[in-house]
Every structure is written in structure tokens, then in C-alpha cells.
Amino acid sequence: MCSTEMPFPGATGKGLKIAVIDSGINTNHPHIVAKTSGVLVGEDSGSSVTWDDVLGHGTAVAAAIQEKAPGAEYFAVKLFDKALTTTSSRLIRAIEWTIDSGMDLVNLSLGTSALGAKSVFEALIKRAERLGVIMVCARYENRNPVLPGILDGVVSVDVDWRLDRHSYRVSQVEGETYYTASGFPRPLPGVSPVRNLQGISFAVANMTGLLARACEHMGSRSMQDVHRTLASGAFTA
Secondary structure (H helix, E strand, O other): OOOOOOOOOOOOOOOOEEEEEEOOOOOOOOOOOOOEEEEEOOOOOOOOOOOOOOOOHHHHHHHHHHHHOOOOEEEEEEOOOOOOOOOHHHHHHHHHHHHHOOOOEEEEOOOEOOHHHHHHHHHHHHHHHHOOOEEEEEOEEOOEEOEOOOOOOOEEEEEOOOOOOOOEEEEEEOOEEEEEEOOOOOOOOOOOHHHOOOOHHHHHHHHHHHHHHHHOOOOOOOHHHHHHHHHHHOOOO
16 A cells, blocks of 8 residues: 655654664665764663674664754664664663664664563653653564563554555554554665665654654644644555
């Protein structure tokens, strides 16, 4: 199913600061078109390791967002280096950095299944809400619920393979609102979509880009206002 136009026409995410918690960003990639800087989080901080992306995952995630919101400023919060794995404590430090640094949106295309840390993440999300930081998070990873994406106070995202990458749906379960978006990234010339990166990471990234468009002209960015605004731009056919 394809939409004819991206929601919130004319918006580019101008004025927003967007953090991408991932494997860094390669600023030389042709799909990285917005102002982008970065920071290391965790045990590698302060070493000779840079926030450049050696995996390509963070770059593809950022490219999906920037396609929709090229007017925003981007911050690569490098959590991964040689593999897409980390610890809950490093993930928490990464989220703390985004809150302390006054980000507007935080793209978190990952999560932790360590549900015992729920209270820690709940406190982080409440603090983010108070300061106007909107977290866009994966709801599941390999169909397992993950934190913080299953918590109240975040824009929770799942995959809908029927959608194109310029649209999203609003869903509800037991009174809880969540969103579904395409799991495909921006296409690469000469690379078949089935051979390219795909999955929940890109559903979250696509949703972050579309949310940035929605937020550009919003006054209040409370979660209530975010949900109301997103409902107005959702694909309903």
C-alpha cells in the first residue's frame, strides 16, 4: 500500500535536534544530507575510537530519518562498534545523554529484554517527558517485548510491511497507542530490497522522520498532543 504524499506537507523538521542512538553515522554517505555531529557513549568514550559508523546500520537509520526531515540537526550517539550488541547500563547512559543534552527527538531502534530494569527506564522516560524529549522506540525485537519501547510515555513502533516508508498507521491494544511503519530503509542503487538492511530498526527510523515533520509546527509537544497530531496524518486506507 502506498501513500501519494508524505504527511505534514512542507515540513522538514527544521529547528529540531534529533539523536540517533546506534552505531554512529558516516557523514560522507550521500544519503546523509543534514548537519550531523556525534558523541561516544560508554566504555569507548575518550579513546581513539570515533563516532564514525563501521557497521553501516546507524548510517542507514539516519538516512531514513533525514530523507523525511532534512531540516533537523542530527547527533549520532554511538553505542555499538563492531556488533549490534550492548549492555543495559550503556543504553541507559546513552538515553541520559540525550536528555541532558536537550534533544527534541531520540531515535532508539533497539531495546533491552532485561525487563527487570523496568523501573529505571520508567524514571528516565518520565524525566524525558518533563523536559520535552520525545523517545521513538522499538516495541519488539524478534517479537520479544523490549524496554523502553513497551512503556508509557514513548512513541512505540512496530513493523507493518504493507506500508511504504512515507506513511504510518495508528494502532491500539488494551487502550495503549502505538504506531506501525515500513521496515524498509532508503533504497540503494543496484541493491535488491530483500538484500538490503530491513526490519524494526527502520520502522522506528521512518516513524522518527515522520514525527519530526509533525513536530516542526507543534507548540506543545506533550505526549497527548503528539498522539493527537500523529492521528491526523496517519494512513487509513
